[in-house]
Amino acid sequence: MIRKEEVLQDVVIKFAGDSGDGMQLTGTQFTNNTALLGADLSTFPDFPAEIRAPQGTLPGVSGFQLRFSSNSIHTPGDECDVLVAMNAAALKVNLGVLKKGGKVIINTDGFDSKNLRLANYAEGDNPLENGSLDSYDVIKMDVTKMTREALKEFTLGMKEKDRAKNMFVLGFLYFMYGRDMKNTEAFLTEKFGRKEDILASNLKALHAGYNYGDTTETFTTTYKVEKARIEAGSYRSIMGNQALAYGLIAASQKSGLPMFLGTYPITPASDILHELSRHKNFGVRTFQAEDEIAAISSAIGASYGGSLGVTTTSGPGMALKAEAMGLAVMLEIPLLIIDVQRGGPSTGLPTKTEQSDLLQAYYGRNGECPMPVLSASTPADCFEAVYEAVRISVQHMTPVIFLSDGYIANGAEPWKFPQSADLSPIHVKFKTDLGHGEEKFQPYLRDEKLVRPWAVPGTPGLEHRIGGIEKQNITGNVSYDPENHQLMVKIREEKINKIADHIPEQKLDSGEEKGKVLVLGWGSTYGAIKSAVNELQEDGLSVSHAHLRYLRPFPRNLGQILSQFETILVPELNNGQLIKILRDVYLVDAKSYNKIMGLPMTKTELVEEIRKYC
C-alpha cells in the first residue's frame, strides 16, 4: 500500500478517557517519545480530584493535552488537532476544545448505552450517530474488542486485559506519527519487568495498535513534525515539580548544605516529595510529617541545625504553616516554603490551577512579617527559580516563599539542562567562633545587608537562645521594650527590602522599552502572555511583555519600567492580587484581566483582551 507522509508544523493532541483508562501514562509516554525527536513541546495534564470517580461519568474524565512543534512554542495550545476519546463522557467534556475539521479517534466500545447514559446523553441519543461529529474527521475503532482479541492467548482475566487498552491506542498513535516505540518498550520492561504476563500483554497491545494502523488500508497518511528550530544544545523533557526537586538538590550540592524536606502530602505538591525521596544518595533527608504544621516545624528544626530546610505544600497547607513561618521570620533563619498553588479557598479545586495565594504569601501571617516571594514561570524555570530562592534564603538569613502552581507542576517542556559546573556557587558561612574583640556571641548583630550570623548547635563558645518572642536588637535577649520593638520591625522589613540590591534588574521579555501597553505577568501565565504578545507584535502593535520572578522585593527598576507605558495590563489566574500590590507600591492605575476557572490562561483570550488597550 502506498502511504503518504505529511509534514506538519504544529500538532495538539488530547488524550481523554475515564480516570481509570491510563490517559496520563499514555500522554506521558507519547510526550517522551516526541521529546526524543527534538520537537518543542508543552503539556497540560487535566485530571479530576477523585482517584476513581464513578466510571464513565463526566467528573471522571481525565485528560492529557500535548502540543509539539517544529517552532518554538510556549503553551500546550488553546485548541486540539486530534482528540482521543475513550468513552462518551470524554468526548462530551472535550469536544469543545477540538478544532473544526480536527480528528477525533473514538473507542466505540465506550459509546454503548450504559456509557451514553453515564455521560448524560438523552435516551436514544448517540453523538456517533446524531450528526454532531459531521464537521470532524472521525476515526472509529473498537479498542476494547481489538485489545481483547490481541490478548486472547493470555490467561489474564478480562479486567487485566482491558487495562492494556491505552497501550493499543498509544501504539496506534505511534503508527500515525511514524514513530518507533523503543522508549515505551523500555519503560514497560522497567515497570513490569517482574510481572511477565503483564509486561507481555502490554507490549502485545502496543504492537497490535501499531499494526492495526499499519495494515488497515483506511489510514493512508502518517504525519511528521520536524525537529524544532530552538536554541542549539542538549535537551531533556522535564515537568515542573521534577525541575523544582532538581533545583533544590543542585542548590544543596552547590551550597554544601545537606537538604531536609519536611512535608505533608498534598495535591499538587506531593510529587516533589516523591522525587526527592528517590535521591537520598545526594544526602537528601525527606520527612513525611504528621501534618503541615509539623512539616514546616521540622524543617525549621533542621535549618536551625544547619541544613537547608525545605517544606512543600499547596494553599491549605500554607494557611496551616503561617504561624511557623512567623517563627522563622523572628528566628531569621533560612527556610524554603514551596507553595504549588491550586484553586481555593478551602479545599477548592485540588487538581486545578490558580494563582490565588500571592496575597497569602505576602501578608498571610500575624504581625509585621515580611518574607521574600519568588515564582516560577514555566516547568523548566522551576529549576533556576528555586535555585535562586535558596540563594536568597541562605545568604540573607530569611525564610523565602516560592510560588509554583498546578499547571507548571504537572506540565512538561524540553529543558536545555545546565552543566553542574556552570551553576553559580552559593556561598554560605556559618559563624564558627567569636571574632576579634568579641566577648560574647551576639546572635542579632548584623552585617551591612542587615543579615545576622548563622551559628549552629555543636559550635563551642556560641551557645545562645533564640525564639519567637520579640528580642532585643543585637543581643537577642527577650525584650518588651516599646522602642526596641519598633526598631526590630523596621529592621526586619528593611532587611527584606535590601534584597533588591542583590537580585537582577527586571528585563522585558519582548517588545519596546516604551510604548502603549505593557503586559506584566508572574508565574505560569508566562507562555500564554508571551504567545499573545508575540502575535500582536507581528501585527505591528505596540505591546511589550515583562514577567516577574521576584515578587518581593520587586526588582529595583520595576517602577521605572512601568512609567514608560500608557497601560499596564496584569493578567492573573485570580481575582486580582499582583495588581493590588502594584497599585500599593507604585500608585499605578494598572488594569486587571482575571480568569478564575481552574484553567490556564489561553493565548486567544489574551490577544482579545490586550487588543482592547492597543
Next chain:
Amino acid sequence: MYRKGGVKITIVWTSARKFRIPEAHFLQNLPAFQYLCRQYFIMSDVIAAPLTAKDFATDQEVRWCPGCGDYSILAQVQKVMPTLGIPRENVVIISGIGCSSRFPYYMNTYGMHSIHGRATAIASGLKASRPELSVWIVTGDGDSLSIGGNHTIHLLRRNFDVNVLMFNNQIYGLTKGQYSPTSEENKVTKSTPMGSIDHPFNPLALAMGADASFVARTMDRDPKHLQAMLLRANQHKGASFLEIYQNCNIFNDGAFEIFTEKGSKPVETLFVENGKPLTFGAAGEKGLRLDGFTPKVVDLSEGFSTDDLWVHDETDIYKAQILTRIFDDPRSEGHLPRPFGVFYAKERACYEDMMAMQLEEAKSRKTADLDALLRGKEVWTIG
C-alpha cells in the same frame, strides 16, 4: 580539642576510672598538655567538659513566680547536665509556649523557645538532621497534650532519641488559670465556673499507646528522684517521655500535695524500681500484687510476703500498661497509690539512625552525580 566550651576538664579513661583535674582550663592551651593527652588517651576515651551546675546557668533573670515548681526542675537539670559527659555546645533545649517553655533562656546551651505545641516537631527535624546532638524538649501539659498533642504522639512512635520533659501542673498558668487536658473532672477554673466536664488525659497511658520506648514519672518536690529520672531519660536511647508533677502555686496550688507532702507521700506514692517488688508505706509494709490483670493492695503484715508481690520489670510492655493505668483519684475510696519511676524502658530502632542508614545505603548504591541527575535518561540534541 579536649575542651569544647567548658572551663574544666574531666578525662574519662574508662567508665570505671575518672581523673578529674580541677581548674584545668589553663592547661588546655599548653602544647605539652595537649601532647600528653594525645599520647596517653585515645580520643574516644576523652569526653570533654563536664562542668558544674553554674556553668549551665545563663545571665538571664529567672522569671517564674516565686515558689513555682519550675525552679526545682531547673536546678535539678542544671545539676545533672554536667554529669552526662556531653559537651555543652552539643546540648539543645527546645520548648514550646507556656510557663515551662521559658526554660531554654535559663540554660547556657543552645536553645529555642519556639511556638505553642511545636517543640516536638522542631526537635524531630533537628534530631533527624543532626543525630549527634543531645536534644531535650521542655513542654507542659497544655503544650504537649493539647495544642501539640499530635506532634507528641508522633514523636514517640517514631522514637527519636530525645528527652521529653513534660511539666504537668494540670492547669494553664501563662494564660492565667484555665483548665488543661490533665485537669481533673469537675475542676472549677476561670473557664469552667461550673466545673470542668472534660475527661483528663492519663499522660503515661497515652505515651504507652503511642509506643513510647521510655515512660517515667517523677515530681518537682523530690530532687533526688527527679535527678535519677533525668539521668535515666538521658541514658535511654530513644524517645524518653518523663512526666514531672509540678506545682503551680498561683493557679493550682497543692494539686500534687498528697503525693509530695511528707505526711501522705509514703502511703499515696509507689516508687517502682526494676527487679524489685512493688512496695510502699512508711516502712514498706504494703505491697501491690496482681490478681489476674487487676492490681491489688496487700498488707505484708497479714500473711503476704514480698514473694507474692508484683516484681517490676521495665521491659514488660503488658505490665507497664497496667502500671500506667494505676491512676486513681487520690480522693476516692480504696484508691491505689500513684506510681513513680521508670514504668517502661525498652530500646528499639531510632528514626534518625534508620534515616542515616538509608542515606548511607543509597550513597553506596549510587554516587551523587549531579550532572547525571540533570541529564536524565532521555536526551536529544538540537543543532
